[in-house]
Amino acid sequence: GLTGVAVAAVLGWLLAGFVARPLRRLAGATHRIDTLEQLPPLSGRGSREAEELSEAVTRMLARLEAEHGETSRALATARDFAAVCAHELRTPLTSVRTDLEVLATKTLPEQQRRAVLSDLLLAERQIENTLTDLERLAVGELTDPEVFEPFDLCEILDRATHDAQRRHPQCRVMLADCTTTTMTGLPAGLMLVVTNAVANAVQHGRADTVTVAASGSDAGVEIVIDDDGRGIPDDLRATAFDRFVKGAGSEGSGLGLALVRQQAELHSGTVELDESPLGGVRLRLRIATRPATAGR
Structure with a gap:
């Protein structure tokens, strides 16, 4: 009897040590984790239960590491964005x-007073335009693919060209050609592309005519916007899609084409500028019929 009890106790002690040893190693490795920047390998090799626990903890830490990286990148982007915004405003x-x-401390002749008031209104419009475009840019950065929806491409472009025509009655804006295509994405985003492209053509290129054409298939969609304006200066062409890039004397925010590029990226596509057969600028947008992020 006593011998059996002793043998059982020894076997129990050995078995407990075998089971607890990998758990102690796992606990020790976990205690040594001070940051998510660089995670050490975790091992619970030994009993099956310990190995399963080790794998579960490793997967959890990998998810935390990925989320930490995304958060760090988002914070860095936000800091850079805030710094640039402060500079531009x-x-x-x-x-x-x-x-x-000047208005508060000096008595000015009427003509000078009107000139100062004109400068004030110009600066106010610039601030308002910048803040509006910054809001749109931020909304784009936070867009969740879950809000993507199916829509008729030609219907959206028709609405966008009619809206642009109302905004710029001095310019002829028309949908020249469109292949009937149902796609998934952000209808308001594609309307913004047309709005900003036409605004650039009219305000900066002094265009009299802007045409929009689109073709689509299961492989993707191509939208081409042409104008007969003065074109883009050579020194701005390479950086035209960067944030806050604008020509001398421009009243705009310098974010119009940056917003166009953002929409291209949200729709898993690209955008480029070229010379137009009409004599001005051709903006070519190539996007997916169903963006890679849609439906996730």
């Missing part, structure tokens, strides 16, 4: 402050 705000100080 500082100039018109300084101009507003200077003009207000």
